[in-house]
Amino acid sequence: MALSSKTKAVLLGPLNKNNPVIVQVLGICSALAVTSKLEPSIVMAIAVTIVVAFANVIISLLRKSIPNRIRIIVQLVVAAALVTIVSEVLAAFAYDVNKQLSVFVGLIVTNCILMGRLEAFALGNGPWPSFLDGIGNGLGYGAILIVVGFFRELLGSGTLLGYPVIPQGLYDAGYENNGLMMLAPMAILLVACIIWVHRSKNKELQEETN
Amino acid sequence: MNRESSGYTIIYASVMVVIVALGLAFTHQVLSDKQIANENTDKMQQILRSLNLEVTAADTQNKYSELVKNAYLVNDEGKRLEGTEGITPDDPAFSTELGDAQAKGLPVYEAEVDGSTKYIIPMSGTGLWGAIWGYLAIEADGSAIYGSEFGHAGETPGLGAEIVTPHFRNQFQGKNLFRENEFTSVAVVKPGQTNTRRDYVDGISGGTITSKGVDDMLLNSVGRYKNFLMNLRTANQ
Numbered sequence: 333m334a335l336s337s338k339t340k341a342v343l344l345g346p347l348n349k350n351n352p353v354i355v356q357v358l359g360i361c362s363a364l365a366v367t368s369k370l371e372p373s374i375v376m377a378i379a380v381t382i383v384v385a386f387a388n389v390i391i392s393l394l395r396k397s398i399p400n401r402i403r404i405i406v407q408l409v410v411a412a413a414l415v416t417i418v419s420e421v422l423a424a425f426a427y428d429v430n431k432q433l434s435v436f437v438g439l440i441v442t443n444c445i446l447m448g449r450l451e452a453f454a455l456g457n458g459p460w461p462s463f464l465d466g467i468g469n470g471l472g473y474g475a476i477l478i479v480v481g482f483f484r485e486l487l488g489s490g491t492l493l494g495y496p497v498i499p500q501g502l503y504d505a506g507y508e509n510n511g512l513m514m515l516a517p518m519a520i521l522l523v524a525c526i527i528w529v530h531r532s533k534n535k536e537l538q539e540e541t542n
Numbered sequence: 543m544n545r546e547s548s549g550y551t552i553i554y555a556s557v558m559v560v561i562v563a564l565g566l567a568f569t570h571q572v573l574s575d576k577q578i579a580n581e582n583t584d585k586m587q588q589i590l591r592s593l594n595l596e597v598t599a600a601d602t603q604n605k606y607s608e609l610v611k612n613a614y615l616v617n618d619e620g621k622r623l624e625g626t627e628g629i630t631p632d633d634p635a636f637s638t639e640l641g642d643a644q645a646k647g648l649p650v651y652e653a654e655v656d657g658s659t660k661y662i663i664p665m666s667g668t669g670l671w672g673a674i675w676g677y678l679a680i681e682a683d684g685s686a687i688y689g690s691e692f693g694h695a696g697e698t699p700g701l702g703a704e705i706v707t708p709h710f711r712n713q714f715q716g717k718n719l720f721r722e723n724e725f726t727s728v729a730v731v732k733p734g735q736t737n738t739r740r741d742y743v744d745g746i747s748g749g750t751i752t753s754k755g756v757d758d759m760l761l762n763s764v765g766r767y768k769n770f771l772m773n774l775r776t777a778n779q
Contacts, residue, residue, distance in 0.1 A: 366701035399551040406558060413562045417569055424573040426598075427580040488700060510747055515698040 343464040349534060353476040358444040364475055364519040366436050370493050372508040375429055376436060377474025383418060383440050384449055385466030387411050391454040392462035398455075407440070415440050419470035433488030445473055448459045481524045488513030582631045592662055592677035592691040593655055594715075603658025610655050610662075615647030620770030623647045640666045640763060648766055653679070660688050663767050663776065670751040671696045678714075678764060684774030685720040687728065692756065702752030713743035720775065720776070725768045730757040 338427045352358045390410050391398075398406050401455075419437045422430035430437070440446065452460045485491055490498035490509045498507070505509050512518055531537050543551060562683040583599050586606040590597055597605050606629075613635035614651045615626040623646065635649040651662040658681070665676045672695035679688040690711050704710055717728045720742050729742040730753045736742065745753030764771075 364697070368698070372699060394703070397545070399545055399554055401546065402551055402555055409558060409562055414564060416566055420566075420573050420577075422571050424576040424580065427577075427584060431584075483729070485700075513749060514698075 334371065337492055339461065339464060342461050343468040346465075346468040347475065348472075350484070351472045352445045352448070352469050352478065352524055353473055353531075354513060354523065354530055355537065356448070359473050360520070360523070361473060361531065362439060362443055362521060363473075363480060364435075364516040367441075367477055367481040367519050368514050369483050370478070370481040370485045372433060372436070373477040374474075375433055377470070377477050379428075379437060380419060380440055380443060380445070380473055381431070381467060381470025383414050384446050384470045385463050387414050387446060388449055388454040388462040388466035390414075390440070390458045391450045392459045395455050407447060411446055411450070412441050421450065437541065445469055476523065479526060480519055484513045484519065488518075547614050553698065558694050567610075582636075585636070587654075588677055588691050588693060589651060589662055591658060591711075592679040593653055593711075594689040605663060609653045609655060610651055611659075612652040614648055614650060615645075616767070617647050618766070618769065618771050620773045621769070640766075648770070649766075650770065652766040655688075659681060663764065665759050666682065666762035667755050667763060669697045669705075669762075670693055670702050670749075671698070674752065674755050675756040676756075676759065678760075680719070683772065683778050684771040685718045687709050687714045687717050694752070699747070701746060702746075702749035703750060704746045704749060705756055710743075710746065717741040717743065719764060719771065723775075725765065725771070727761045727764055730754070730760070 343407070346352055349355065353360065353363055353539065359380075363377065366376045387407075387410055391407055394406070394410075415438060418440075419430065422433075422437065448468060453465045482492070485493075487510050489498060490503075498509075565778065570714045579595065583602050586602045587599065589610065590602065590605055593609065595605065595609075595625055599697065599749045610629050612627060613629045615623045615634055615638060617623060626647065628635065629651070630636065635651065637642050638645045638647070640648065649664060651734070653660045653662060656685060660679045660681060662679045672692045674697065676690060676692040678690050680686070681688050692705045692707060692711060694703060697704065697705070703763070714728060719725060719727055721740065727738040729737045730741045730745045731737050732753075733744040733747055745756070
């Protein structure tokens with residue numbers, strides 16, 4: 333199926349020039365919290381993508397009937413219900429993953445990207461573009477999470493997905509894991525480095541300086 | 543109908559809440575059997591891990607019934623309560639939580655590994671962000687630790703959450719809960735430090751508060767079994 337250029341922009345924009353984390357600077361809180369290991373980063377990326385996509389579809393279907401004054405409440409109820417269902421399903425069919433993510437699944441409700449997409453996109457667009465927008469933003473968020481999680485686990489624990497990757501010989505030669513990588517401030521420094529690289533490649537995103 | 547009128551808004555909100563409530567209640571009802579089964583399997587898995595056995599969820603049930611011979615409640619004096627024996631999830635030993643104020647006694651599991659009996663007791667405490675818990679398998683002498691298992695609700699990944707790793711857990715093997723007939727438990731110290739009064743293991747670097755939580759849990763939860771363990775010691779000396 334060939335996608336029109338508009339649909340393509342909706343789906344792929346958030347992966348690059350309209351990335352929710354490194355361009356819009358949303359969802360930073362969870363990007364700091366879950367990225368000290370690669371595995372929770374990946375599961376979180378998948379969970380957020382699913383929730384944003386389906387919340388977008390539901391709000392988009394309801395958009396003509398929602399009273400304007402309580403629209404944020406309606407969005408919140410839909411998001412909270414979906415997150416609860418995801419967490420219930422995980423508890424029944426993927427118990428281990430659910431245990432690992434513990435509170436973070438519930439905290440998807442407070443993810444700024446979720447509410448941001450519902451408010452900015454789903455309220456004004458049809459269900460199909462909204463679905464793609466949700467997938468695109470979830471993946472855009474997830475990609476950053478995975479990159480940050482990759483470097484934090486590699487440099488902080490010397491493992492990837494729990495498997496040791498730094499050869500023992502390097503430790504014998506005096507190399508040590510960087511414990512600082514485990515702490516949240518390093519996640520924000522890594523995000524800043526990603527933003528730096530991204531902006532130097534996309535000059536039009538750079539802010540004017542005087 | 544006017545979308546912005548108060549009547550419409552109130553009806554909309556009420557209908558939405560009722561639908562969502564019904565939907566969630568239905569989801570929970572449909573999935574709850576499976577969730578409870580998962581929780582029971584998970585608990586059995588934890589008990590088996592305290593015996594240094596890593597089994598998949600599918601094998602857990604069989605392995606558990608093969609190794610765990612008996613389970614019962616004991617009172618604060620360490621005496622077994624009559625009529626509480628049984629190892630299935632419906633029996634009192636399995637369903638009793640340590641922190642429960644209504645609990646009639648303290649759960650103990652008896653397992654047989656390679657011909658010798660191990661006593662498994664649950665533990666519960668607090669880490670940095672929330673609850674931590676665990677199981678301790680103790681040799682028949684009531685003092686030497688055979689194996690341990692720890693779990694946590696939401697400790698920091700890479701720091702406090704490291705208490706679940708074999709690297710941390712295996713340190714407990716062979717440590718003694720008693721020193722000169724006095725219950726001292728096992729201390730969790732900062733890596734590199736020592737403790738002359740008690741047996742000790744290294745805590746987690748950067749996970750000081752969680753390590754302290756494990757230390758307190760070993761002292762308080764296991765401490766409630768002090769008399770039970772003392773009875774084991776006298777019986778086996």
